[in-house]
Amino acid sequence: MRQGGLGARPRTETVGRHAAPLDQLDGEAMTTALIESQGTALAALRAAQTQIDRAIAMAASVMRRSGSRLIYCGAGTSGRIALLDAVELKPTFNWPDERLEVLLAGGAQSFYEAQEGAEDDGASARAALIALDVSANDVVVGLAASGTTPYVLQAMETARERAATTIGLANNPGAPLLSMVDCPVLLDTGPEILAGSTRLTAGTSQKIALNTFSTGLMVRLGRVYKGYMVDMRATNAKLRVRAVTIVSDIAGCDDDAAQAALDATGYDIKRAVLVAAGATPDMAARLLGEVDGNLGAALTRLAGA
Structure with missing residues (x-):
């Protein structure tokens, strides 16, 4: 004791x-x-x-x-x-x-x-x-x-x-x-x-x-999509390469298109996925804002637009 x-x-x-x-x-x-x-x-x-x-x-x-x-x-x-x-x-x-x-x-x-x-x-x-x-x-x-x-x-x-x-x-x-x-x-x-x-x-x-x-x-809280870190901060070379992979895998595009989408959105992965899927950067931001940042829901809205 x-x-x-x-x-x-x-x-x-x-x-x-x-x-x-x-x-x-x-x-x-x-x-x-x-x-x-x-x-x-x-x-x-x-x-x-x-x-x-x-x-x-x-x-x-x-x-x-x-x-x-x-x-x-x-x-x-x-x-x-x-x-x-x-x-x-x-x-x-x-x-x-x-x-x-x-x-x-x-x-x-x-x-x-x-x-x-x-x-x-x-x-x-x-x-x-x-x-x-x-x-x-x-x-x-x-x-x-x-x-x-x-x-x-x-x-x-x-x-x-x-x-x-x-x-x-x-x-x-x-x-x-x-x-x-x-x-x-x-x-x-x-x-x-x-x-x-x-x-x-x-x-x-x-x-x-x-x-x-x-x-x-x-x-x-919607910060993961299909097993990917879609809210990840691409703060170094390794993570920037990973960001390209994430965008290309989710959006079904090639690496060049994924890179262009990331460049257009300041390496915001969620917005980049939407841009690679056909949205403009402003539209991507608006769609995500409407669904509290949920990428899956934003992609669904984009598909129905």
Whole structure:
């Protein structure tokens, strides 16, 4: 039992049952044990699929509103995983900066170096959310492997007080975080092969869960069409080549026509697809505006014009 009334030790703080302790394994046996321990993450994800589906649906219903924001919150490894997921939304889906926030216990410096005591500073989480003026137009996603991190718990409590939609990811059954959010996601990865090192299996499960959540959310928001990243920002040579491929594949044109459409639209892939399909740049912009940026719907309107 832990002191201070915290109850039983979280499972992620105990050593998993393996053939032998990690430090008693030699060579390939050690790497095999480390790799195989990660399989628990996938099993946990499959068990949590219904909860993740619900999180995507709840978030999408809020994020369709103008000015709504997606806010991630975490400490330590969980916070770094949240930040990693968040920063990919801009280049991959052209998600606006003003509609994305990441609250990392200890601030940006915590991404590179652990900040002692930062995860216990619930007051700073509350202050940060109040400063953001969090409201019913926001979705706040909190991650904590233990599910007991004060910084994250206070963030979620503050978010709920202010009517935001809250989603919580934790790796221990019965974790306080799971009981205080609108949509709990339990990633029951069990004990770690290295006791308490939640950057391992728990961290893997959180990374996959956020990949699934954020990508699914962007799909629901119309930022994916037939498996293509149609809102991608073509910010380098590789991505510009990819943009040509996307436009030519969707519009059914050759690469030269796709390139011309991209040049005419400032490398706006959705508009370029419509131009390659017969629209003028202005018409493409108008069609997309009429259907909230949904490329499939815009193509249907163009075909019927």
